[in-house]
Amino acid sequence: MVERLPALVPMMLSRRNRNRKGTFFAKPQNDYRVPTASGTVVAVQESRFQLVLDNGGRRLFVLAHDAAVEPEQLASLQREHVRVVVTYRQGDSLIADEAHAIARA
Numbered sequence: 001m002v003e004r005l006p007a008l009v010p011m012m013l014s015r016r017n018r019n020r021k022g023t024f025f026a027k028p029q030n031d032y033r034v035p036t037a038s039g040t041v042v043a044v045q046e047s048r049f050q051l052v053l054d055n056g057g058r059r060l061f062v063l064a065h066d067a068a069v070e071p072e073q074l075a076s077l078q079r080e081h082v083r084v085v086v087t088y089r090q091g092d093s094l095i096a097d098e099a100h101a102i103a104r105a
Contacts, residue, residue: 061099
């Protein structure tokens with residue numbers, strides 16, 4: 001699931017961004033997309049965990065250093081079998097994605 005968030009970047013104003021009356025209108029520089037995955041935590045080892053997605057697939061994650069969740073909290077999510085939503089960054093040439101936020105759904 002890919003979620004659209006508003007662009008939080010400065011708007012660019014230039015002559016071509018004027019309407020016919022001569023007033024400026026703003027145009028965002030980038031369109032940011034933050035990937036999220038929802039499912040149930042089924043395996044935990046230190047700061048790594050595996051998520052069974054709602055569609056039946058599996059995805060491996062590693063907790064990011066700036067994540068608000070501690071590795072010790074992952075075990076309780078596994079024991080309770082609660083559905084969670086993970087906000088992550090796709091790993092470049094890694095076997096796991098980097099989880100930045102985990103919330104109960």
